[in-house]
Amino acid sequence: xxxxxxxxxxxxxxxxxxxxxxxxxxxxxxxxxxxxxx
Amino acid sequence: xxxxxxxxxxxxxxxxxxxxxxxxxxxxxxxxxxxxxxxxxxxxxxxxxxxxxxxxxxxxxxxxxxxxxxxxxxxxxxxxxxxxxxxxxxxxxxxxxxxxxxxxxxxxxxxxxxxxxxxxxxxxxxxxxxxxxxxxxxxxxxxxxxxxxxxxxxxxxxxxxxxxxxxxxxxxxxxxxxxxxxxxxxxxxxxxxxxxxxxxxxxxxxxxxxxxxxxxxxxxxxxxxxxxxxxxxxxxxxxxxxxxxxxxxxxxxxxxxxxxxxxxxxxxxxxxxxxxxxxxxxxxxxxxxxxxxxxxxxxxxxxxxxxxxxxxxxxxxxxxxxxxxxxxxxxxxxxxxxxxxxxxxxxxxxxxxxxxxxxxxxxxxxxxxxxxxxxxxxxxxxxxxxxxxxxxxxxxxxxxxxxxxxxxxxxxxxxxxxxxxxxxxxxxxxxxxxxxxxxxxxxxxxxxxxxxxxxxxxxxxxxxxxxxxxxxxxxxxxxxxxxxxxxxxxxxxxxxxxxxxxxxxxxxxxxxxxxxxxxxxxxxxxxxxxxxxxxxxxxxxxxxxxxxxxxxxxxxxxxxxxxxxxxxxxxxxxxxxxxxxxxxxxxxxxxxxxxxxxxxxxxxxxxxxxxxxxxxxxxxxxxxxxxxxxxxxxxxxxxxx
Numbered sequence: 001x002x003x004x005x006x007x008x009x010x011x012x013x014x015x016x017x018x019x020x021x022x023x024x025x026x027x028x029x030x031x032x033x034x035x036x037x038x
Numbered sequence: 039x040x041x042x043x044x045x046x047x048x049x050x051x052x053x054x055x056x057x058x059x060x061x062x063x064x065x066x067x068x069x070x071x072x073x074x075x076x077x078x079x080x081x082x083x084x085x086x087x088x089x090x091x092x093x094x095x096x097x098x099x100x101x102x103x104x105x106x107x108x109x110x111x112x113x114x115x116x117x118x119x120x121x122x123x124x125x126x127x128x129x130x131x132x133x134x135x136x137x138x139x140x141x142x143x144x145x146x147x148x149x150x151x152x153x154x155x156x157x158x159x160x161x162x163x164x165x166x167x168x169x170x171x172x173x174x175x176x177x178x179x180x181x182x183x184x185x186x187x188x189x190x191x192x193x194x195x196x197x198x199x200x201x202x203x204x205x206x207x208x209x210x211x212x213x214x215x216x217x218x219x220x221x222x223x224x225x226x227x228x229x230x231x232x233x234x235x236x237x238x239x240x241x242x243x244x245x246x247x248x249x250x251x252x253x254x255x256x257x258x259x260x261x262x263x264x265x266x267x268x269x270x271x272x273x274x275x276x277x278x279x280x281x282x283x284x285x286x287x288x289x290x291x292x293x294x295x296x297x298x299x300x301x302x303x304x305x306x307x308x309x310x311x312x313x314x315x316x317x318x319x320x321x322x323x324x325x326x327x328x329x330x331x332x333x334x335x336x337x338x339x340x341x342x343x344x345x346x347x348x349x350x351x352x353x354x355x356x357x358x359x360x361x362x363x364x365x366x367x368x369x370x371x372x373x374x375x376x377x378x379x380x381x382x383x384x385x386x387x388x389x390x391x392x393x394x395x396x397x398x399x400x401x402x403x404x405x406x407x408x409x410x411x412x413x414x415x416x417x418x419x420x421x422x423x424x425x426x427x428x429x430x431x432x433x434x435x436x437x438x439x440x441x442x443x444x445x446x447x448x449x450x451x452x453x454x455x456x457x458x459x460x461x462x463x464x465x466x467x468x469x470x471x472x473x474x475x476x477x478x479x480x481x482x483x484x485x486x487x488x489x490x491x492x493x494x495x496x497x498x499x500x501x502x503x504x505x506x507x508x509x510x511x512x513x514x515x516x517x518x519x520x521x522x523x524x525x526x527x528x529x530x531x532x533x534x535x536x537x538x539x540x541x542x543x544x545x546x547x548x549x550x551x552x553x554x555x556x557x558x559x560x561x562x563x564x565x566x567x568x569x570x571x572x573x574x575x576x577x578x579x580x581x582x583x584x585x586x587x588x589x590x591x592x593x594x595x596x597x598x599x600x601x602x603x604x605x606x607x608x609x610x611x612x613x614x615x616x617x618x619x620x621x622x623x624x625x626x627x628x629x630x631x632x633x634x635x636x637x638x639x640x641x642x643x644x645x646x647x648x649x650x651x652x653x654x655x656x657x658x659x660x661x662x663x664x665x666x667x668x669x670x671x672x673x674x675x676x677x678x679x
Contacts, residue, residue: 005494020166021166025161026159
């Protein structure tokens with residue numbers, strides 16, 4: 001398989017974790033601000 | 039396979055007992071609070087973080103890849119290991135700023151530097167990234183131990199992957215970061231001892247330094263003792279362009295945060311230090327010892343090259359240092375050598391287990407799921423997260439070996455796109471959360487373009503590493519600079535608060551002036567980075583007596599140390615390596631490095647003492663605000679204004 005291709009695939013897999021973490025942050029932010037605690 | 043005598047088994051067993059037994063000694067300290075479990079209560083003297091930096095920088099696979107680059111490139115291969123030199127400037131700039139922030143992690147620092155929704159997204163982004171990366175590193179390093187187990191004992195790979203890691207988990211789960219850092223200290227001593235002994239035994243096996251250098255010249259391989267044996271400006275397998283790129287990444291990167299995967303574990307060591315001064319010295323000494331170690335290692339690999347020249351397969355010559363130890367050391371010392379390999383492995387595994395658990399517990403669980411969690415609850419979540427990371431790394435190591443290889447290279451690409459934003463977020467007040475987040479996002483897209491799509495469609499051929507770095511950096515800037523300038527700056531209240539707490543270096547003029555206007559800083563003090571403290575007439579060349587307000591500013595003394603420190607670190611690495619093969623300049627460079635170290639201490643220590651004393655008087659208040667911040671309470675650092 002092409003080295004460049006597998007590299008960017010590997011990088012994209014690593015990014016999935018970041019998107020999940022960001023999703024959790026979004027959830028936490030909305031929960032705090034919709035709950036009227038601010 | 040290697041024959042172990044009863045004495046060898048005794049040494050290896052005694053070391054393991056010491057590691058696991060010691061953990062129960064620190065159990066009482068670790069269970070007290072989240073701060074104890076993850077930062078050893080923020081009161082370590084500088085030499086403990088320093089030994090931890092060294093130990094964590096020495097992973098099971100480190101002897102393999104260092105051996106690989108030295109065997110292939112000779113002493114010029116030392117430059118591959120020079121990325122550690124980010125600590126040269128980092129110790130006196132980014133470490134000082136980060137320690138003052140008191141952030142538990144790099145993710146937490148994001149909500150202190152930036153504010154509002156964008157900062158929260160960044161915190162979640164970096165926390166997710168770090169939980170994954172620590173599991174990835176655990177799997178990657180575990181696989182290296184699996185290979186060593188197969189070489190030494192003929193074990194199946196999974197035994198070497200699982201068994202030593204389980205032992206590490208025992209003391210990491212029980213004693214948290216206390217166990218990590220105390221273990222790192224003992225492991226560092228054992229590892230340094232083994233590296234020195236094996237290096238000297240390897241050189242002696244060739245007939246000594248004179249014989250080693252003579253044999254290399256006879257073989258027509260004398261260039262291997264030259265760290266500057268370039269193959270051209272842009273051509274060959276070791277061009278000057280690559281070397282300059284590596285130098286810039288490492289040295290200039292010290293102004294910022296996250297120059298490579300090293301920053302994240304070192305951030306934890308910075309925060310565990312007892313003061314700003316301890317943090318600076320801990321990071322600097324850890325980096326310097328690591329580079330000196332590389333010098334010793336390199337000499338022994340040259341000896342291995344003379345003893346076994348012409349090995350073509352990288353997988354074979356990468357085991358050169360292990361072979362020197364197991365084949366040349368006498369019975370008894372082989373057990374000590376194996377204990378050192380275990381030490382190297384345990385220190386890396388324990389650090390990443392605890393660090394991954396920190397990001398999950400502090401930045402994801404506490405911040406977004408249960409902000410009102412008790413200290414006891416957080417410590418237990420930390421332990422559960424440690425166990426989950428451990429199990430995940432086993433599966434990861436066994437099932438995804440191919441992807442691990444891809445990810446190692448992907449890390450280089452990652453660094454390329456984020457390198458400049460990592461510096462800008464420290465030194466430029468106007469850089470904002472949307473700019474930094476867009477840099478991360480853009481990096482994925484431009485990496486696809488530069489690394490695969492455009493070469494695959496024949497737009498240009500696959501580029502060498504250094505060209506990929508500069509191209510990815512430039513293309514990333516095309517995205518993150520407009521994203522920064524087209525969105526609002528961070529709230530001035532937030533920036534002033536951050537500025538007063540961390541006193542960053544760089545372009546912070548508008549924030550400084552606002553702080554002066556509000557009466558929070560004395561108008562008479564110098565503006566950041568311009569080196570004016572006191573009148574020119576009364577000021578000595580090197581000022582060694584500081585008031586608290588003066589020491590807060592970035593002055594001539596800081597800039598002298600910033601310029602001198604990378605030279606000292608490079609001189610240590612090259613000087614020691616050259617000394618061991620009796621190259622001209624080896625003694626002079628090593629001497630320069632020693633004198634330079636003393637000069638750095640003489641110049642900067644009075645200032646660091648003043649900064650530390652002043653800051654520690656305010657630290658309790660900042661810590662209180664930090665804890666209120668993570669619980670989303672009003673007037674916190676993350677969301678005031």
